Amino acid sequence: xxxxxxxxxxxxxxxxxxxxxSEESAPIAAxxxxxxxxxxxxxxxxxxxxxxxxxxxxxxxxxLRARLGLDNSQLIKRAIDELYSRExxxxxxxxx
Numbered sequence: 001x002x003x004x005x006x007x008x009x010x011x012x013x014x015x016x017x018x019x020x021x022s023e024e025s026a027p028i029a030a031x032x033x034x035x036x037x038x039x040x041x042x043x044x045x046x047x048x049x050x051x052x053x054x055x056x057x058x059x060x061x062x063x064l065r066a067r068l069g070l071d072n073s074q075l076i077k078r079a080i081d082e083l084y085s086r087e088x089x090x091x092x093x094x095x096x
Contacts, residue, residue, distance in 0.1 A: 049076065
């Protein structure tokens with residue numbers, strides 16, 4: 001069986017989310033009209049925080065996400081909240 005060569009266009013078309021496909025089929029605004037960019041409700045007013053991690057850390061994050069049933073944002077928030085409260089407690093008791 002011969003494999004067909006995948007193209008960049010094939011790859012990009014498979015990466016589109018259903019909401020992106022519906023936006024493309026929406027009517028085009030009249031010339032000169034302003035189009036407001038759509039924002040996902042979950043991202044409105046939020047800031048992205050990211051980092052580059054080694055494979056060991058990536059695996060730990062994946063395991064924690066699965067065990068705790070959290071997404072990346074929830075997991076990061078929980079870790080920061082716990083670290084922040086621990087650091088605050090250490091200062092109150094003169095450990096730092």
